[in-house]
Amino acid sequence: MLDSDAVKGWLVWGRRQVRRSASALRDRAETGLHGPHWLSVLSVVLVFFAWWFVHAFALVPEVLLPGPGEVGATFIDILRNGYRETTLWQNSAATLWRCGAGFLLACLTGVPLGLAMGYRPRVRAACDYIVQFMRPLPPLSYLILLILWLGTGDASKIALLYLTAFPIVASSAMAGVWTTKLERIQAARALGASETQVFRYVVFPSALPLIFTGGRIALAAAFSTVVAAELMAATDGLGWMVFSASRFLRNDVIIIGIIVLGILGMVLSRLVLVLDSRIVHWRGVE
């Protein structure tokens, strides 16, 4: 769920710690694979082989673990005909839409607030305790309240994802501002930059790498929360599909749901990585 750079960005909270480990925050933007590729292929093949083996020799009942063949057939069936009147595309789209809406709203509000909190001690004093209170709360714990307040529709889910992503995004934007080197701000001021210019051309670019790191963590958190929320109260979405399939012992559908979710999760985190290396091309270059 979290990468090494994210680990550092996430845990580095105190101002002094941020300065101290600013160098440690230089990210590996590419988490490329090291070592022989054939071994990676081998491990994937082995997993599939073990699956086939267990199935072929009926080591566990068919109901509990359908074979790769059946799962493949069901996959094509769900793609064409759908599962209980919703196709795989519709379910994936519903999940991604909720996740994206909550995440984008959190970015739109959390980043400016975090920047302000990092830049203006007064803003931080007024808002920080709220963010820090929300940060360690497991999001699902207040889902029930949101359902109580906003109903069981999309509003409560989007609000949940918003609240999941918001403290992460805001804290990382705040920490990002702190990584700005004081000498740079002073240099810009000495050269006659206005306050807005200092913020626009010095502070903001310095904060951007950590903002992206925070965005990546927040997106991952929102993605795993959306599935949990759909398990609880939804009529579409991948989480709903998996949960509903478990009620009817359709383990083939569950396995497809898990594989699709895993792939979607990997694609999402890759997407942010690519955006990150495109936009924040100065990451790690000092």
Added chain:
Amino acid sequence: MSAIPALGSLWRALGERRVTAVSVLVVMLAWVGATEGGLVDDLFLPSPSSLWDGFLDLVENGYKSRTIWEHAGLSLERVLSGFVTGALVGTFLGLAMGYNRKVEAFFSPLIEFLRPLPQLAYLVLLIVWFGIDETPQIILLFLTALPVSAIAAMDGVKGVSVLRMQAARSMGASEWQVFRYVVFPSALHEIFTGARLAVGVVYATLIAAEIIAGSTGLGWMILDAGRFLRSDYVFVGILAIGIMGLLLDRLLLAIEHRVVHWAGRD
């Protein structure tokens, strides 16, 4: 008379905390005003007094035959058993992956797939396989902690300065000694960082798991109270969950400071 200037200087000495104090006060006043003033129904947002009553009730009488302490204890037990097993296996795996590229190449596809996968997705499968008692929840938490710890340990080993390893080797350290006295202590900081992260994720996952498929524990208590519209219990439960999560994190941080006292002094 002299008390007022003293208070004034105290007020000034508080600095930025004044803003925090005012902000907390405003939020509290809004809460009290909205609930006691009857703007919001007690059903949606309990007033401070009914929250306190709810807390006392949970401590004394409990919720569905268990007190709040028992629910918290059950949750904590699950978190710890899942976290300890997952973190131990994950750390060993991560150390091996960081140390040996072949091991890394072999396990990284599995870890990379498991990592971004929403944990709750495979909870459903685990429940179908193992029933709805403790087993699937503990396996779920094990699988949650494992990739987080493994990646942290792997990065820790990879971050060890080559100079130090070479220095130890040139002074005649055996491969095991290099690992025991150079690689492991250098990686320990990252391992602890990973452990703190893992505890956070495991905790959030457990609450979710209890909400979806539990019959005891804080997460279940919240869900069940929510179904009966007892929002005072829900609020107490949320606060308890938040405080317990914070304490877990602080505990690990304290252990880390004790054990890895050399961190950050390179």
